[in-house]
Amino acid sequence: xxxxxxxxxxxxxxxxxxxxxxxxxxxxxxxxxxxxxxxxxxxxxxxxxxxxxxxxxxxxxxxxxxxxxxxxxxxxxxxxxxxxxxxxxxx
Numbered sequence: 098x099x100x101x102x103x104x105x106x107x108x109x110x111x112x113x114x115x116x117x118x119x120x121x122x123x124x125x126x127x128x129x130x131x132x133x134x135x136x137x138x139x140x141x142x143x144x145x146x147x148x149x150x151x152x153x154x155x156x157x158x159x160x161x162x163x164x165x166x167x168x169x170x171x172x173x174x175x176x177x178x179x180x181x182x183x184x185x186x187x188x
Contacts, residue, residue, distance in 0.1 A: 099133045113153035
């Protein structure tokens with residue numbers, strides 16, 4: 098579920114999205130979403146900001162870029178082709 102939350106935020110990037118809208122879009126309870134957003138924020142992958150009565154969430158682009166660089170450089174043995182999806186329909 099946490100990966101789905103992160104993926105939805107990536108797809109919405111660079112725009113931030115209100116937690117309520119995100120919960121509706123994902124069709125999950127607000128308290129479940131809140132738990133996952135808190136963990137993603139603690140990991141530095143997501144940030145939030147208050148706008149009026151809403152809290153907006155978005156991905157932290159610098160951290161995401163560093164994570165992708167790490168995966169490609171270390172987990173793929175320095176060979177980016179090993180990290181490519183098997184089809185163009187991925188993600």
